[in-house]
Amino acid sequence: MKRLYIILFFMLFMLSGCLTIIDNEDSDEYRALSNQYETYVTNDITQVDQFESFVNETTFTSMMSNVMIKIQIFSDLHNLVETRYGSGVIFAVGAYNYVLTTFELTDIPSNLLVTYQVADYQGRTTSAYIDKFSEDYGLAVLKFRRILSNHLPAIEFADQNSLLGEPVLLFGYIEEIMNSMSMGLVEETNSESNILDEYVYTTIESDIYANGSAVIDINNQLIGIQAGVSEGLSYAISITNIMEFLELYTDYQELD
Amino acid sequence: MDIEGDIMKKVITVIMLFFLSLSIVACHEEKTYDDLYLEYLTHIENNELNYQSSIDYFNHLSQEVIKSVVLVEKIVQTSSESSTGSGVLFKSDANYYYILTNNHVIYSEIVSDSTIYTISDFQGNEYDAELIEQSGDYDLAILRIERGPLDLPIIEFAPSNPLVYEKMAVLGYPGYQINAISLGNVVDYAFIEVESTSFDVINVLFDVLISDVPVKSGSSGSVSVNDQFQLVGIVYAGNFKDTSTTSEYTFSIPVEKVLEFFQLKQFSLEDNS
Numbered sequence: 049m050k051r052l053y054i055i056l057f058f059m060l061f062m063l064s065g066c067l068t069i070i071d072n073e074d075s076d077e078y079r080a081l082s083n084q085y086e087t088y089v090t091n092d093i094t095q096v097d098q099f100e101s102f103v104n105e106t107t108f109t110s111m112m113s114n115v116m117i118k119i120q121i122f123s124d125l126h127n128l129v130e131t132r133y134g135s136g137v138i139f140a141v142g143a144y145n146y147v148l149t150t151f152e153l154t155d156i157p158s159n160l161l162v163t164y165q166v167a168d169y170q171g172r173t174t175s176a177y178i179d180k181f182s183e184d185y186g187l188a189v190l191k192f193r194r195i196l197s198n199h200l201p202a203i204e205f206a207d208q209n210s211l212l213g214e215p216v217l218l219f220g221y222i223e224e225i226m227n228s229m230s231m232g233l234v235e236e237t238n239s240e241s242n243i244l245d246e247y248v249y250t251t252i253e254s255d256i257y258a259n260g261s262a263v264i265d266i267n268n269q270l271i272g273i274q275a276g277v278s279e280g281l282s283y284a285i286s287i288t289n290i291m292e293f294l295e296l297y298t299d300y301q302e303l304d
Numbered sequence: 305m306d307i308e309g310d311i312m313k314k315v316i317t318v319i320m321l322f323f324l325s326l327s328i329v330a331c332h333e334e335k336t337y338d339d340l341y342l343e344y345l346t347h348i349e350n351n352e353l354n355y356q357s358s359i360d361y362f363n364h365l366s367q368e369v370i371k372s373v374v375l376v377e378k379i380v381q382t383s384s385e386s387s388t389g390s391g392v393l394f395k396s397d398a399n400y401y402y403i404l405t406n407n408h409v410i411y412s413e414i415v416s417d418s419t420i421y422t423i424s425d426f427q428g429n430e431y432d433a434e435l436i437e438q439s440g441d442y443d444l445a446i447l448r449i450e451r452g453p454l455d456l457p458i459i460e461f462a463p464s465n466p467l468v469y470e471k472m473a474v475l476g477y478p479g480y481q482i483n484a485i486s487l488g489n490v491v492d493y494a495f496i497e498v499e500s501t502s503f504d505v506i507n508v509l510f511d512v513l514i515s516d517v518p519v520k521s522g523s524s525g526s527v528s529v530n531d532q533f534q535l536v537g538i539v540y541a542g543n544f545k546d547t548s549t550t551s552e553y554t555f556s557i558p559v560e561k562v563l564e565f566f567q568l569k570q571f572s573l574e575d576n577s
Contacts, residue, residue, distance in 0.1 A: 071334045078337045085344045094351045096471070099358050100487040104518055107484050108550055170480040171428060213348040215355045222367070225426050227482035229366045231359040233352070253363065 084208045091266050093215055102266055106217060106229065110268045113138040113203040115147050115166045116221040117176070117190070117260060119154070122161040129160065135220030136166065136190060137262035137270065139294075141202050144179075144191040148290065149260035150275055151181050154188040166192050168200055169227050185293040186275055186285050203262055206269035206287050209248065210234045218252045218274055218282070220261025230254060235281055247283040248272045254282040361531065365473055365485055369533050372459040375424040375477040376405045376433075376447070376525055382418040389525035390476030391423065391447065392535065393458045397575045400448040401456055404562070405525035406540050407438045407445045408505045423449050425456060426483060440507045442557060442565040443540045459527060461573075462534035465513065465558045466490045474517045474539055474554060476526025484526075488517030488554075490536075496555050498541045506540070513537045513556040521549050528556045535559055 072078060093099040119132040136149035147166065156162050164176040174192050181188035194200075210216060214234045222228040232252030248263065254277055263272035263284040272284025376391040389409030395402040403423060412419045421433035431449035438445035466472065470490045478484050493511040519526065519542050528537035537556030544551050557565075566573065 069333065073334060073336045073340075075337065078340060081337060081340055081344065085340065085347075088344070089347070092351070093358060094354045103362065104486045104488075107481075107486050108518070108520065111481070111484075169482060171482055211344060211348060213345070213352055213355075215359060225367065225370060225483060226428055227484075228370070229362075229483075229485065231362050231366075233355060233359070253367070 080208065087267060088214070093266050102217075102268070105268050106219065106264070109201065110203060110262075110264060111219055111227060111229070112169050112201050114169050114219050114227060114262065116226060117147075117149060117153065118165040118167070118173075119156070120163045120165070121156055122163075124159065124161065126161065133221060133257050134259050135257065135261040135274070137203050137220075137260075137273070138200050139202050139205070139270070141194060141200065143194060145194050145200055146179065146202075147176065147190040147192070148262075148273055149188050149190060150273060150285070151183050151186045151188045152275070153260055154178055154181055154190070155183070164190055166190065167226075168198075171226065172198070180296055182293055182296065185289050187273060187290065187293045203264070204269045205291065206265055206267065206271045209286055209288060210265050210271050212236050214265060216248075216250055216252065216263055216265055216271060218250075218254060218258060218261050218263045218284075220258045220274065222253075222258045222261070223255055224257060228258075230258075232282065246286060246289060247275065248286050249281045249283050252282045258282075362485075364533060365475065365529070366483075368457065369459070369473075369529060370475055370483050370485070371426045371457050373426065373475045373477070373483070373527055374403060375480070375482075376403065376409055377422045377424070378410050378412065379420045379422070380412055380418055381420065382416070385412070388477070388480065388522065390478075390523065390527070390539075391525045392475075392527040392538070393456055394461070394535065395573055395575075396451070396456070396458050399451060401451060401458070402436070403433065403447045403449065404527075404538060405445050405447065406538065407440050407443045408540070409525045410435060410438065410445050410447065411440075411505045421447055423447065425454065427454065428482075429454060437569045437571060439565060439569070440504045441509070442561060442568075443506045443508050444538060444557060444562065444565045446569075446571065459529070460534045461563065462530055462532070462536045462559050465493070465560050466530050466536045468492060471531040472515050472517055472536065473529050474515075474519055474523065474526050474556075475529065476519070476523050476539065478520035478526070479522035479549075481520065484520070484523075486517050486519060488515050490514075491516050491553065493558070496541065498555075508540070508557070510561060511558075512540070512561075513558040515554050515556065516552070517554045518550045518552065519554050521551075523551075523554070528554075535562070538562060 117134045121130040134153040136147040140146040166176045167173045176190040176192040179189040179191045232250045261274040372393045379386045391403040391405035423431045433447040436446040492514045526539040541555040542551030
């Protein structure tokens with residue numbers, strides 16, 4: 049009987065400690081997701097304090113990377129044919145400030161004359177130039193000369209795509225409001241055109257002026273470049289595609 | 305009997321050992337990528353209502369309330385003196401919009417035709433403004449601009465001062481930054497000593513609203529709103545530690561004192577046009 053009690057005791061002991069014996073999958077994907085989840089929970093905006101910190105950080109730091117873009121298109125007789133407005137975000141700073149925006153905004157027939165003007169978060173305007181573009185990725189880079197007394201920071205990139213339902217924030221030129229911000233959630237779509245990893249669909253309220261705007265996650269890191277609105281949902285070019293596009297620079301970090 | 309008893313004991317022991325090894329195997333669990341992904345998604349899903357409530361609150365601030373906030377610039381042409389701050393549209397009539405800002409934003413020792421006030425709205429449209437009222441005792445001033453083609457919304461006043469710990473947002477143009485929004489809470493009401501060149505500029509002797517909403521230097525005249533998006537104060541100072549450009553605490557003229565200022569100046573909030 050004594051032996052039985054010992055075995056019973058041992059069984060209960062093992063069962064009570066059951067939750068502690070969990071082995072995590074040994075893979076890079078698991079570790080990456082685990083880190084992403086841990087960071088997400090740390091910065092989760094469910095707590096009022098965390099939400100306030102997120103907004104304050106966006107206003108006082110990330111928004112300084114925002115630019116509003118004005119493109120004027122002239123005929124070969126120098127007559128103004130079209131004026132386009134959009135948004136962009138500074139992603140690298142060196143002798144120039146480098147701005148990510150959409151290809152669509154800068155897609156202009158080569159026989160026309162074009163001037164690019166950017167306004168920073170304080171509304172200071174300067175001329176800009178097209179540096180790189182790719183129709184395949186839907187992205188373009190503008191650059192404008194950096195002024196030392198006017199430091200504009202570069203946005204940080206996220207390592208991973210955001211998950212369905214995560215809160216995200218867009219900053220840019222929305223509904224003709226300069227330096228505007230708009231929040232929403234990452235949304236799934238039934239659209240057949242949705243190719244995995246190509247676009248991030250969100251519930252952010254947006255319009256054509258916001259195309260090229262930065263979409264950031266709750267860590268204030270870039271997860272997309274706003275590309276348009278379809279069936280009531282905003283869609284942004286995903287960070288995966290942005291990083292691939294930036295490979296066009298042998299090492300974009302050397303721009304810093 | 306002893307032999308049968310021994311056999312029974314051995315059988316029971318074997319059964320127990322079998323269950324024991326089963327339980328040990330059951331206790332040993334591997335958490336896969338899919339398990340973690342599901343846990344992550346469930347965490348997000350469980351907080352969806354909470355996220356949506358924060359998003360709705362923030363989007364109303366950034367897409368609606370912000371349209372009432374303006375940039376105020378003063379230039380004295382004869383002396384090249386200039387200053388900037390923020391302001392808020394609080395009244396409109398058939399001909400004008402009225403803007404509330406700080407006295408120290410628009411103050412000039414000698415007011416003459418060479419003092420020019422300019423207001424910029426959320427779209428960057430500029431308007432010439434006229435000074436209507438001012439007071440160093442409240443550090444408040446009223447300007448007005450002629451109505452243009454663009455309809456601008458005006459802010460509502462809260463009927464009373466917000467309570468300590470209430471949610472608060474500050475909207476303005478700190479150091480020329482367009483449409484800045486920062487969030488925090490009401491912390492206290494107390495008298496704050498603010499350095500000023502003259503009592504005519506700032507001579508606030510009453511308890512002011514203290515909040516932990518951070519603001520950048522140059523936020524004077526920014527509007528403080530409660531979670532009903534009503535004006536609860538006008539930012540007039542902040543405490544900036546060392547060389548920091550962002551304040552730890554923000555000091556606002558509370559709404560009850562703003563309304564008292566209107567009464568004192570016999571300024572009606574009704575449309576008299």
